[in-house]
Amino acid sequence: MYAITVEDLVKKFGDFTAVNNLSFNIESGEVFGLLGPNGAGKTTTISMLSTMLKPTSGNASVNGFDIRTNEDDVRKSIGIVFQDQSLDEELTAYENMDFHGRLYRIPKNVRQKKIIELLELVELDDKKDNLVKTYSGGMRRRLEIARGLLHEPKVLFLDEPTLGLDPQTRNHLWDYIEKLNKEKGITIILTTHYMEEADKLCHRVAIVDRGQIIALDTSEKLKNDIGGDVITIVSQQKDDLYSIIRSLSEIKSIEVHDNFITIGLQNAEKHVAKIVTMASENGITIESLSIHKPTLEDVFLHFTGRTIREEEASTKDKMRMMMKGRR
Ligand SMILES: Nc1ncnc2c1ncn2[C@@H]1O[C@H](COP(=O)(O)OP(=O)(O)OP(=O)(O)O)[C@@H](O)[C@H]1O
Ligand SMILES: [Mg+2]
Structure with missing residues (x-):
């Protein structure tokens, strides 16, 4: 079964077409990349697939759920890390995780165990009680990824996961992302404008420009x-x-x-x-x-x-x- 199917997806803002007839399928267990410059339509695409934004036309399904008619099931089955940071600075890492867990109505005992397990996964467990405002950019990103995984989604959306991070931190994050895919079998769709990132992480890459896919294949083949x-x-x-x-x-x-x-x-x-x-x-x-x-x-x-x-x-x-x- 496909984790994601996209058919003729279009998003217009007024008479400007941000996403122009995208079609592609993502296999379950795949790491799929949308690579393109600023303004290519990457975030708009992710926003539609995660039901944050209504498509102008076209169809898409995520984990078998229609993004137009079954928004709740889509949301429950995905994790998302936004391009712009969305953590609460005045809370600790643990509190940020806990808040998210309560939103998803995860029972307390499961929540507590899961939060620690995920903070260990991204190596932040020893800093779990520090305020997020004391965290570095790379630590914040790791925390956001851990948070996105709390309700055990089958599909994880990562919008520019390493934007603005130094090369060493970026490499470190790539390791986590690979680990999530290999060890937990999570399907990952990520956007990036770093070609090295697409090259390193993605099984297949769709190169997008001005709202359209101009090439789609394995990086090797491209x-x-x-x-x-x-x-x-x-x-x-x-x-x-x-x-x-x-x-x-x-x-x-x-x-x-x-x-x-x-x-x-x-x-x-x-x-x-x-x-x-x-x-x-x-x-x-x-x-x-x-x-x-x-x-x-x-x-x-x-x-x-x-x-x-x-x-x-x-x-x-x-x-x-x-x-x-x-x-
Ligand atoms: N709410 C909106 N209203 C009008 N135009 C928008 C809106 N959101 C996005 N756009 C436009 O749609 C185009 C695609 O934007 P989008 O954010 O999807 O690009 P992107 O590929 O994610 O770029 P970046 O690499 O800078 O994050 C841009 O030209 C942007 O200005
Ligand atoms: Mg973007």
Whole structure:
């Protein structure tokens, strides 16, 4: 049975379409990622699946329950960690957990046992009586995950679980998330704009952009489809370079971007000298050149012509993108 099914899901805010016809299924026991830049529609999607937001059209079910007609059963069967922190700062970790447990009407004796067990799982049991306002960002995130698991959900939604955390804390959290999936068999749907996170954690990744899925598969498959290696060349004369090397038989794909060219090919190290020689013979200056194995970033770039990082670069970019989306 699928843990989640999504069919032609749409969310409009006025005449702006934030989620545009999403369809996908998530297997029970899967870790599924929605990867995309700011404003892609990730949180909106999660909000609809967790019944926080009504879809404009389309269907979806979670744990077999219809998100439109069976909201209560959907809510009881899921755990959710929101993108924005939702802990009570003035309460201790234990009290935050206890409050949540009472909301879900978990009997006192079960609640007490379960809270300790979960705080041990995320290694916060020794700090259970400290006020949350004294917690670090990583500790808060771990507490929110523990809280989301208190009523033993089969499906856990994690909206940007490691946003803004340092790399070490992020790695640590990834271990917990993997453990939850492997040891407890919990289906996890997470959103992220960190490609490393999607790469590391997710069995399958849906790359979303402007409310649409532009690619969906295992990270391995998505990267392999780009083909072998990627050479990135930064040059002012990128267009000249493009016309000179485009017909080389070794090159599988070549794309021109703002101030650089990306080339997809097998065994890049064997062919790179030839490309550089051709450039210099034609008086083209190469500012920098790098060779790497394709990442999910390359996949995003391939489908959208933009990089996720570029999208993250400035608020101006974000505004521009939103304006484009609205047009
Ligand atoms: N309540 C709302 N009213 C109007 N527009 C909204 C509302 N909520 C979201 N949007 C717009 O819908 C788009 C998708 O937003 P959403 O929060 O789903 O993106 P996201 O992928 O989660 O981005 P981020 O990575 O920044 O969290 C954005 O352009 C956003 O401005
Ligand atoms: Mg979001």
